[in-house]
Amino acid sequence: MDYVSVAEAREMPGLRLALSAGTPGPWGEAAKAVLKLRGVPFVPVRQHIMQANEKLVEWTGFRNAPVAVYNDEPGVAGWIEILMLAERLGSGPSLLPEDELERITVMGICTEICSSGGFGWERRLTMMGSGPRLQAGGSPDMMTPDVMTRAYGVREGVAGPATARVIAILQALASLLARSRAAGSEYLVGKSLTAADVYWACFAILIEPQPQAICPMSPEMRAVYANITPEIAAAADPALIAHRDMVWQRHIGLPMAF
Ligand SMILES: N[C@@H](CCC(=O)N[C@@H](CS)C(=O)NCC(=O)O)C(=O)O
Incomplete structure (x- = not known):
């Protein structure tokens, strides 16, 4: 870019x-x-x-x-x-459903993916507390790991509960997707693309980055994102990853560029 x-x-x-x-x-x-x-x-x-x-x-x-x-x-x-x-x-189709009950569902899903205490935040707690570190190979201007971990709420003992939250959210998303599919839809809520699909498509990188050819990342960052516990791997239903891939291919557009 x-x-x-x-x-x-x-x-x-x-x-x-x-x-x-x-x-x-x-x-x-x-x-x-x-x-x-x-x-x-x-x-x-x-x-x-x-x-x-x-x-x-x-x-x-x-x-x-x-x-x-x-x-x-x-x-x-x-x-x-x-x-x-x-x-x-913007213009064109809204990313939020007109039907208020569907909109509440979409907002709830997005909150569970993006807000404090949601998938992204809790997964970051599990990432920053262990495994390969973001500063590996980073620039000398980077803030110290300690400043960063404090800024994002990493404290003694957060990794366990954070892992449990990540798993619970993944399981809930997988069951929503399965329910939707059983009702004849390819999307998480209703019959068309909503913000819920888009946020999931963008946050799934935190457990399984897309291949390097379409998602060019440094090896350090890729290792940090891909380093998941066996429990999180077990909760990452392949249907959720396939859904992420469909949303990028059909709607957002590839390759990714940073
Ligand atoms: N402000 C966003 C969250 C933004 C956020 O967490 N950004 C992180 C993404 S991992 C970031 O910029 N990290 C790099 C940095 O802290 O310099 C929200 O509240 O929805």
């Missing part, structure tokens, strides 16, 4: 999206995907993974990625604010 610096981005109108340049972060990929699916163009802005990003903080108030800034509106960083921005600025 062609990234601009924060200084360049600040001078531009329209939508600017700060992303961890060179790395597929699930929240960043999901932000790109929902904007793309809604047909909203954006300028990618370089966030330096695990660094202080002083200029980004000065501009938006946020250090990590993604951060979306539209015209002179305040920057937004939460998955839900970015989804709502994509819904507001």
Whole structure:
């Protein structure tokens, strides 16, 4: 991707999206995907993974990625604010069902995937506490592992409960998908693509990164993402991975680019 610096981005109108340049972060990929699916163009802005990003903080108030800034509106960083921005600025089929009961289900699934205490957050707790570390081969400007682990809530004893949450969410997603398929749908909720499918497609990388040919990642990052316990591997129903692959192929578009 062609990234601009924060200084360049600040001078531009329209939508600017700060992303961890060179790395597929699930929240960043999901932000790109929902904007793309809604047909909203954006300028990618370089966030330096695990660094202080002083200029980004000065501009938006946020250090990590993604951060979306539209015209002179305040920057937004939460998955839900970015989804709502994509819904507001975009056109074509909405990623949220019109039927309120279906919408509640979609929002619940997205929360369980993306929010604090959800699949992404809990899987990160299991990743940061053990196994290969993100800073391997990283730049000297990176914040120390200790600052990073504190920022993301890693404390003594979190890995066990986090693993249990990851497994519970995977099992629930697999049963929702099976139920949907039995009702003749290829999607998690209703009969067409929703945000629930898109967030799952972008977060599944945290247990099984796509092949290098379509998802070019550093070997260090790939090892961190792919390093799962046998219990998590057992809960990763192949149907969920096949669903992820279908959503990328049919809807978001491949190859991935960071
Ligand atoms: N702000 C997002 C979460 C963003 C997030 O967790 N970003 C991580 C992705 S692993 C990140 O930027 N990591 C790299 C860094 O901290 O520099 C939300 O609340 O929905």
